[in-house]
Amino acid sequence: MKRIAIIIVGFLIGFIVFMPKKEIFFLLQRVLPQQNIQITSTPSQNPIKLTLFNTKIFYSNIKTASIKEINIYPLLLINIIKAKNIKLDIGNIQIKTLNAYFTLYPKTFIKGDGNIGEFEGWISLKEAKIYIKNPSFQIKPLLKRDKKGYFYYEKF
């Protein structure tokens, strides 16, 4: 039993360390245009994370967001994304820091702060909604409300 545990741990550590993170990002760049989304970035990797510098996100060939730095930690059981200086060209929204946590739990938790104040919530990928807990007055007008709370929904 101990041996199996050692093998699994060894394999998982190797899996994270040797993961070709840059190449997986290049693959993602080629898959996303099917959804009308294009990403341009300068990636750099180290054994535990992938860093994307000066990322620009285009939707239908129109620049919709620019992010100065994104750090992605693909730690398998818990994947963390830390983004700095996000500028959404829609509605002049600027986010200083945004942290997102992906776990085996279906919700993706987000936490951040910017010119719309501090915010915390979760993303429901199934419903394509972003729920925000106790939203600040700056973003309240942009949100809708249901039983679960305030949410942002945009069907592209």
Added chain:
Amino acid sequence: MKNFKLFIIAFLSSYLLWNIALLFLPRYPLIYTQNQKQIPQIKINLTRIFLNSQASIIPKKSYTLKNITLKGVYISDKKKFIIISSNKKTHFINLNETFRGYKLIKITPTTAYFKKGDLIYKVSFKKIKLPPPTPLYEIPKTTIKTYEKNFAKIWQDIGIIKAKDGYKITFIKKNSIFDKIGLKRGDILLSINNIPLNSDANAWKTYNTLKNQRHLTLKIKRNSQIKVIEYEIY
């Protein structure tokens, strides 16, 4: 020691696995740039120039036929006829055909000419009262460029929130360009150049094409009435 060996073997096996996966993964990034250049397309129907080159009869003086109303005109290369109404009856008359002694000699898109003896008579479409002209405002291109450079200035001069069918103006700074171009607080922006502003994606798409436009048509809802405002960018 044995356990450490096992750990190393497992550790390196993942390295081997990823190396095999690398064979199928792309090695180079894709670089996208925003493509905003729009090539203007001009349609010129050259055939019309040649087909309409035949000499036309231009009546010097013509009289208007009373009790006859022109309802329609059909002009093609092979056939030309008009539709008229007289005494609540509709008649189709081909070119060079005679109707009550009047010979149809010429058809233009708006008028039909008849001949009786030496006199020329004409029948035209009824003049339709046009609605009052939509207001036209001029916006200097430099103003658009200023807002382009300083995006945040837009939100200092105008406030908008998403409404049911567009974007509602919540405030307008006095003497700002938005104040001068006929917008008012409470207006709901419905569409720009016939692109409905019903989603952020559409609104953003429209904003990005503004710099290349010379003419804008803005549809707004003011006090439950739909209004159209025209803008010229110079």
